[in-house]
Amino acid sequence: MTTATPAQTDIRRGLAGVVADTTEISTVIQETNSLTYRGYPVQDLAARCSFEEVAHLLWHGELPDADQLGAFRARERALRPLDRTTAELLARLPETCHPMDVLRTAVSFFGAEDPAEDDGTPAANLRKSLGLLAKLPTVVAADHRRRRGLTPIQPDASLGYAENFFHMCFGRVPEPEVVRCFEISLVLYAEHSFNASTFTARVVTSTLSDLYSAVTAAIGALKGPLHGGANEAVMHMLGEIGTPERAEAWLDEALAAQRKIMGFGHRVYKHGDSRVPIMQEATDRLVAHADAPEAARLAALHTALRDAMAVRKGIHPNLDYPAGLAYHLMGFDIPTFTPLFVMSRITGWTAHITEQLAHNALIRPLGAYTGPGQRTVPTRP
Numbered sequence: 001m002t003t004a005t006p007a008q009t010d011i012r013r014g015l016a017g018v019v020a021d022t023t024e025i026s027t028v029i030q031e032t033n034s035l036t037y038r039g040y041p042v043q044d045l046a047a048r049c050s051f052e053e054v055a056h057l058l059w060h061g062e063l064p065d066a067d068q069l070g071a072f073r074a075r076e077r078a079l080r081p082l083d084r085t086t087a088e089l090l091a092r093l094p095e096t097c098h099p100m101d102v103l104r105t106a107v108s109f110f111g112a113e114d115p116a117e118d119d120g121t122p123a124a125n126l127r128k129s130l131g132l133l134a135k136l137p138t139v140v141a142a143d144h145r146r147r148r149g150l151t152p153i154q155p156d157a158s159l160g161y162a163e164n165f166f167h168m169c170f171g172r173v174p175e176p177e178v179v180r181c182f183e184i185s186l187v188l189y190a191e192h193s194f195n196a197s198t199f200t201a202r203v204v205t206s207t208l209s210d211l212y213s214a215v216t217a218a219i220g221a222l223k224g225p226l227h228g229g230a231n232e233a234v235m236h237m238l239g240e241i242g243t244p245e246r247a248e249a250w251l252d253e254a255l256a257a258q259r260k261i262m263g264f265g266h267r268v269y270k271h272g273d274s275r276v277p278i279m280q281e282a283t284d285r286l287v288a289h290a291d292a293p294e295a296a297r298l299a300a301l302h303t304a305l306r307d308a309m310a311v312r313k314g315i316h317p318n319l320d321y322p323a324g325l326a327y328h329l330m331g332f333d334i335p336t337f338t339p340l341f342v343m344s345r346i347t348g349w350t351a352h353i354t355e356q357l358a359h360n361a362l363i364r365p366l367g368a369y370t371g372p373g374q375r376t377v378p379t380r381p
């Protein structure tokens with residue numbers, strides 16, 4: 001048998017432009033800057049649907065009717081509480097670790113606690129996916145409070161997904177404008193085809209490993225600042241720049257130092273991210289609603305940097321740019337921003353895990369070797 005030795009000219013670093021498989025879940029159309037989930041434009045879903053409806057769509061292929069939505073909501077609400085062992089384990093993690101580490105540990109622990117007999121069947125994976133959708137907000141909220149020196153607030157089954165999350169974080173549900181903006185961000189973050197974290201989940205699944213292992217790995221992939229971690233980096237960057245007047249000079253210095261400007265650029269969209277206009281509008285409404293000089297100053301800085309980046313580099317914001325500012329204005333602490341992304345993307349990841357299993361092929365690319373030629377191991381005296 002001969003071994004395939006790929007020529008270096010065949011290499012697509014970062015798998016850029018490589019089509020790895022088919023998918024029925026979503027499509028990003030670069031030419032028109034559009035994105036659809038199961039055929040529906042994401043803008044329409046964000047305008048007309050709750051996050052729970054979108055989760056149902058991603059998992060089942062169709063939007064739920066009233067009965068299906070009622071049943072879905074009832075099951076999600078019942079699964080929200082954490083058991084005592086999980087709560088105690090998470091409370092023991094050092095506060096110096098990132099909240100994404102807490103979430104990654106939580107999912108890994110859920111996997112260790114869940115019996116393995118039914119692994120891999122579509123019904124079992126749906127049950128696990130719903131459990132994660134319901135429990136991840138409880139983990140994120142408890143950790144958010146712990147870092148503020150506060151005790152956890154139990155989930156409230158009378159509240160919707162987004163409202164309950166605010167209740168568990170802050171002990172109150174904010175005005176509908178704020179909840180709606182959060183829900184829009186959840187809908188927009190839910191799914192984006194073969195992005196790095198989803199692809200990670202598919203790679204793990206392709207070995208016939210379990211759903212919790214795939215999600216744990218996906219959380220690790222999302223944490224990085226070139227992917228989901230960028231929504232936190234955006235807010236750190238705005239803090240570093242400080243005022244709108246400093247935006248241009250700061251940008252020139254950062255570009256001269258070859259820094260990547262966080263929240264800008266995208267592997268697939270080269271003329272702007274399809275999700276940004278709707279998230280930006282929602283963020284603008286939040287700024288108007290806040291009616292505070294600090295919010296207006298941050299919004300002006302945000303706009304100044306966006307405009308300067310367009311002039312200097314012709315590179316446009318991605319979803320993390322408006323979402324980072326929106327999450328700050330909603331009152332979340334910066335290290336919690338990427339966990340909020342996880343709470344949403346759990347739907348897309350698990351839809352892809354199910355799809356991968358339905359038509360599985362082990363994902364295993366080749367590498368073009370560039371190390372030393374074959375040589376003899378020296379004989380040691």
Ligand SMILES: CC(=O)SCCNC(=O)CCNC(=O)[C@H](O)C(C)(C)COP(=O)(O)OP(=O)(O)OC[C@H]1O[C@@H](n2cnc3c(N)ncnc32)[C@H](O)[C@@H]1OP(=O)(O)O
Nearest residue numbers: 225226227228230259260261262263264265266267318320
């Ligand atoms: C939800 C999400 O995950 S969206 C992505 C979130 N990530 C970020 O916001 C991090 C900042 N952005 C980036 O690092 C990149 O744009 C990525 C990683 C998202 C996409 O990268 P790639 O598709 O690999 O594009 P690549 O890095 O090759 O960029 C192409 C060119 O644009 C430049 N560029 C792209 N993004 C940026 C940026 N944010 N700041 C400065 N320059 C940039 C690159 O330097 C490169 O220039 P060159 O051709 O002169 O070398």
Ligand SMILES: O=C([O-])CC(=O)C(=O)O
Nearest residue numbers: 191192194195196267268
């Ligand atoms: O598609 C990507 O590469 C990154 C992204 O925007 C996402 O995962 O939402």
